[in-house]
Amino acid sequence: MDPRYEVLGDASRLAREFVDGLAERPVGAAASFEELQARLARPLTDVGEDPRTVIADLVADADAGLTASAGPRYFGFVIGGALPAAVAADWLVATWDQNGNGAVTAPALAAAEAVASNWVLELLGLPRGCGVGFVTGCQMAHVTCLAAARNAVLADVGWDVEADGLQSAPDLRVIAGAQAHVTIARACRILGLGAARIRVVPSDGEGRMIAAELDAALREHDGPTIVCAQAGEVNSGAFDPLERIVEACREHGAWCHVDGAFGLWAAVSPSRRVLLDGFRQADSWATDAHKWLNVPYDCGIAIVADVARQRGAMAATADDIPSNDTNVHLAVKSTPEFSRRARAVPLYAALRSLGRDGVADLVDRCCDHAHRIAVRLAAHDGVEILNNVVLNQVLVRFLDSDDVTNAVIERVQHDGICWVGGRRWHDRAVMRISIVGWQTTAADADRSADAILAALRAVIAT
Numbered sequence: 001m002d003p004r005y006e007v008l009g010d011a012s013r014l015a016r017e018f019v020d021g022l023a024e025r026p027v028g029a030a031a032s033f034e035e036l037q038a039r040l041a042r043p044l045t046d047v048g049e050d051p052r053t054v055i056a057d058l059v060a061d062a063d064a065g066l067t068a069s070a071g072p073r074y075f076g077f078v079i080g081g082a083l084p085a086a087v088a089a090d091w092l093v094a095t096w097d098q099n100g101n102g103a104v105t106a107p108a109l110a111a112a113e114a115v116a117s118n119w120v121l122e123l124l125g126l127p128r129g130c131g132v133g134f135v136t137g138c139q140m141a142h143v144t145c146l147a148a149a150r151n152a153v154l155a156d157v158g159w160d161v162e163a164d165g166l167q168s169a170p171d172l173r174v175i176a177g178a179q180a181h182v183t184i185a186r187a188c189r190i191l192g193l194g195a196a197r198i199r200v201v202p203s204d205g206e207g208r209m210i211a212a213e214l215d216a217a218l219r220e221h222d223g224p225t226i227v228c229a230q231a232g233e234v235n236s237g238a239f240d241p242l243e244r245i246v247e248a249c250r251e252h253g254a255w256c257h258v259d260g261a262f263g264l265w266a267a268v269s270p271s272r273r274v275l276l277d278g279f280r281q282a283d284s285w286a287t288d289a290h291k292w293l294n295v296p297y298d299c300g301i302a303i304v305a306d307v308a309r310q311r312g313a314m315a316a317t318a319d320d321i322p323s324n325d326t327n328v329h330l331a332v333k334s335t336p337e338f339s340r341r342a343r344a345v346p347l348y349a350a351l352r353s354l355g356r357d358g359v360a361d362l363v364d365r366c367c368d369h370a371h372r373i374a375v376r377l378a379a380h381d382g383v384e385i386l387n388n389v390v391l392n393q394v395l396v397r398f399l400d401s402d403d404v405t406n407a408v409i410e411r412v413q414h415d416g417i418c419w420v421g422g423r424r425w426h427d428r429a430v431m432r433i434s435i436v437g438w439q440t441t442a443a444d445a446d447r448s449a450d451a452i453l454a455a456l457r458a459v460i461a462t
């Protein structure tokens with residue numbers, strides 16, 4: 001081997017050591033940001049250093065600050081692990097180092113991404129003709145989809161955003177549920193639609209948009225309208241009544257966008273897809289591969305039913321970009337990016353390694369583990385489960401007290417058996433448990449529930 005590349009062997013060995021230790025290392029970080037920055041702030045030399053030294057030092061300096069979020073008992077935010085085939089494909093994407101914007105710069109990778117696009121559509125049961133763009137995450141998937149939506153609903157009233165921008169454009173109304181994810185408002189800000197102008201529709205106790213309230217909101221405004229529905233509320237995992245929402249959008253000529261960052265994958269589960277009834281009639285969908293599909297960061301997915309709308313909003317044109325119309329998913333035409341990594345190649349590998357049944361089993365397993373933890377915790381005095389556990393998210397409150405709940409969360413994080421975060425839910429502090437990792441087993445679920453109960457006992461004893 002070329003000695004300059006021996007560092008790749010080092011990286012492979014160090015990565016193996018990391019994944020081998022994942023299940024048993026403390027799940028949270030053991031060092032603070034300041035400590036880590038001080039360790040990593042080695043002198044930047046004039047002459048450079050041996051790559052093997054750089055990588056050995058990087059791993060040594062970073063180790064105490066690495067969380068086990070890729071492991072089996074990290075339940076914070078909504079963070080998936082990384083399947084072995086996906087990690088390996090990701091390494092190769094970096095090694096091949098090709099600009100994944102299209103078939104001229106990266107023919108093989110553009111082809112793999114096109115295949116992954118078709119597999120995503122097939123798994124979700126969406127028509128093959130939809131446009132698919134692989135972006136950094138669900139946030140940018142919203143930006144991509146809502147740009148297409150904005151341009152489409154304004155085009156319907158004779159306004160060409162692509163040519164004329166938004167100055168003097170007709171009034172456009174965005175409607176979203178009270179529990180819409182913050183990335184929706186941020187997308188509206190980025191797109192010049194104004195976060196404060198979103199018409200917020202009340203939601204119910206589980207965080208679902210109330211359909212009758214949406215009807216009223218739609219009646220208020222007769223012009224261009226975009227409705228942002230949600231499949232999988234980030235706290236409760238609840239689903240908006242999508243069938244009703246899509247119908248109402250059709251009736252009022254509104255565009256229906258669905259935020260399904262993780263919840264869209266309920267579509268692959270025979271027992272849970274009922275939660276999504278009606279979703280296929282929407283106009284656009286935003287989801288992630290780096291959450292439930294367990295692809296390494298970063299990989300979001302923007303899907304638009306009318307591919308021409310997606311291209312109209314996103315396509316870059318230049319003399320040296322051929323219009324490769326045999327690939328409807330061409331990245332430079334379906335995403336806001338120009339140069340980019342071919343981030344769907346790891347998704348290609350993940351889906352092949354799982355197969356259709358494997359994807360369904362992954363989703364079902366995580367939901368079953370969430371339910372298992374909820375049941376085990378609920379059996380204990382003073383523990384309350386605040387949501388209806390329909391998917392993979394569990395909201396827990398202890399002794400009906402903000403202080404106790406926050407103290408238990410802190411204790412669990414400190415103990416390092418599992419990692420859970422805290423949120424406010426209907427103005428009360430809650431522990432949020434989110435299970436989307438491929439490695440989590442029933443034994444991990446039990447061990448984590450026991451660790452949480454041990455933390456509660458320790459808090460009560462102090």
Ligand SMILES: Cc1ncc(COP(=O)(O)O)c(C=O)c1O
Nearest residue numbers: 078137138139181183234261288
């Ligand atoms: C419902 C929902 N939408 C959007 C997002 C944002 O996703 P990303 O972090 O991939 O941009 C999240 C993240 O958890 C989410 O849960």
